[in-house]
Amino acid sequence: MITAGIDMGAKTTKAVILQDGKVLGRGLAMTGFEQKEAAEQAFSKALEQAGLAQNEIGRVFATGVGRQAAPYATNNVTEIAAAAKGSLFLNPKLRTVIDVGAEEGRAIKCTEAGKVADFAVNEKCAAGAGSFVEAMSRALELPLEKMGEMSLRSNNAVPMNAQCTVFAESEVVSLVHAKTPKEDIVRAIHDAIANRIVSMARRVGVQEVVGLIGGVALNAGFIDSLRRCLEVESVWVPPEPEYVGAIGAAVAAAEAA
C-alpha cells in the first residue's frame, strides 16, 4: 500500500509519500496562518515528485502540532511517536532520538520496535528550540543559514549563562559590545541550546546510537555543539532531517494497514 504522512509543524509543513519502505516523494510549505492550505501545498508537491495522483494513496496519517487540522488524514500520531518511528525506519540502530524543531526540543528513548520508552519535552520556553537560534541570528544580523558555518570556525568556548531567549539576546548584545568575535558568539549560542537539549536527553537516558532530526539538524554548528555536550563520537543525522516526522506518520499509516 502507498501511504502518506503529513507533518504540520509550527514553521513548516512537510509531506512524504511512502511505498514498500521507500520514500517516493517529499514536499514542504511554510505553515503560516493557513495550515490547511500549507498541508495541501506540501502534499501536492510530494505527489508530484512521486508521480502519483491523490486517489492512489491508500492511507494518510498526520502528525505535528497542527495535526488535528490536517486535510486528507484519516488518523494521526503524536510528534514524539512519529519522530521515533521515522528515525528507526531510517536507522534501526537508534535508541536515542533528539528532535529539535522550530517550537520544541524533544528527547526520546526508543525501544527496538520503534516504540517510545520515555520522553522529555522543553516547556513553555523557546530556549530549547529552533526559534532560539533564529532569534539570536536576528540579534547578530547574520542569516540563519550562515550560523552553522560561522560557528564551526570558532575554537573558543565562550560561556553563555542565560537560559532564556530574552536574556540570551541581551547577553549576545553584551558580547558584541565586548568585541567578542562573531564566530565565538555563534558557537556560544549553539552550545547553550545544546546544553539545554542534552539535559533533557539525560533525563530519559542517553543511549547510543544518538540521532538528531528536525529542522535544526540542518545546522552543522549545532550538530557539533550537541556532539561535544553529549560527549559522543558522532551524532547520526539523516539526509533531509526535517522530513523524519512526516516519514514516521507515513510508517504509522503503513503499519495500520
Next chain:
Amino acid sequence: MKSNGHYPTESLKCWNKAKEIRLKYYEDFAKAHERGGLRWGGGAWALDAVVAGLGADVHLMTTEPYSASVAFNKQLSARCLEAAESKGYARDLCAYVRNYIGSILINEYAFGGPFPHLDFIFQEQLCCSQAKWYQVVSELEGGVPMFCVDLSVGPYRDLTESRLQYLVDQMQEGIEWLEKTTKRKFDDEKMFEAIHHECRSTSTWAEICCLNKVTPAPLDEKSMHSLYVLATLDKARKVVADFYEEVRDEVKDRVARGIAGVASERCRVITDTQPPWGFLSLYRYLESYGCVSVGSLYVFGLEGNFEVKPDGTWGARTTPQQKGIVFKDRAEALRVYADWNLSRPQWQHFYDPQLKTEMLLRIAKEWNLNGVILHYNRGCEGLSVGIAENRLGLIKAGIPVMTYEGNMADERDFDEPRARARVDTFMESLGLDRLTTAAHA
C-alpha cells in the same frame, strides 16, 4: 444509573452536601463577628483541634484551600497576583501566598464582599513558605497576633520521645497564648472532643481512599478534590467527621454494586501534588482515553491518615477512640494529637524525597496503577521538591511516568495545549487511543 463505557456510573449522592458544608464554612467565617465570634487564620494543616478549646464560635479560614478557590476564579486570581506582585512579592513565591496576599490587598473575598480580617493567627510551620506567609499576613492586617508551632521534627519513622515532647510543649504554650490573646477561658473538654473529630475525619478519609483500590474505582480524583477539601477546611468539626462517614458508606455501596467514578475506565493513574486548579479539565481529557486518575498522594495524604495493616498494605489509621483511649488530661490529649499529626503521609517527604517515592510505589502497587503523572509544580516548592528523584525511582521500578510543568495557582505558568500534547504521547506509549463516544468528543 447510566453507562457510556464498560461500567455503570452514577452521580454521588453526597455531592450537594459537600458543597453546602464548604459554602457554609466560608460564610460562617465571614459572619463570625456578627455572631459575637472570632476569626482566625492558619494553614490546611493547622492544629485546629487545639483552637477548638476556645469554643464553637471561633472560626478558622485555612489559607491554602482559600487560595485554591481564588485560583479557580481566573479573573479574581489575575487581580490578586497582580496586586501582590505590584507590592513587591516575587513571582516565584508560593502561588497560594500570592493569591492570599493579593486578596487582602484588593480587599475582595472570593465568596463575596470585602476580605474578612483575622483576629489572630495560629499557624504551624513545616513548609518553608508557611513559615514566612503568616508573618507577612500579620503585618498586612495591621499586626494581627500570631503564634506558630514548629512541626519540623523529622519523619514519623524516626520519631523520638524528645521530638514528640517538643511539639507537645509548643501546643501547651500555644493554649496559654490563646487564652491571653482572646481573653477567653480554654475548655479542655472541647479540645478533647475536637481531637476525636479530627482523628475520625482523617482516618475515615483514608478509608475512603482505600476503597478506590478496586476496579472500577468508585471515585475519580477530580471528584475527590471536592470531598477531601472539607478536611483541609474544618477537619476537627463534627459536621465534617460525620459527613465523611456518610461518604464512606456511599462509596462502600458503590463498590458493592460495581459503580464506577468513570464508566470508561481501562487505565489507572495517580498524580502526585496539587493540580493546576484552573485547568481541572485536564482530568476529563485523560478520561477521553479511558484513563482515570484514582487519586493522588496529595488527595490521599494531605489529610488522610494511614497505617500499615497486618497484611502489609495501607489502611486507615486506627483512631484513639477506636483504641478505647479516653483523655485524662490536657497533656495526654496533646501527646496523642501530636503523634496523630506527625504520621500524616504528606508531611514525610519534606524531609526526604525517597519517602515520597516509597509512598508512590506503594500506591502504584496497591491501587493497581498503569502509570503515574508527576507535576513539576512551580507554585509549590514544598511539595515539588525531589520530583525528579521520584520520577527516577518510579521508572527504576518499571512504572511509566509522565511529567508536566505547571503551577497550582498561577495560570501563567501552565500551558494547557502542551500539557494535553504530553498526555497524548503518554497515552500513546501506554497503548491507548482516544475513545470516540459522544461523551468524550
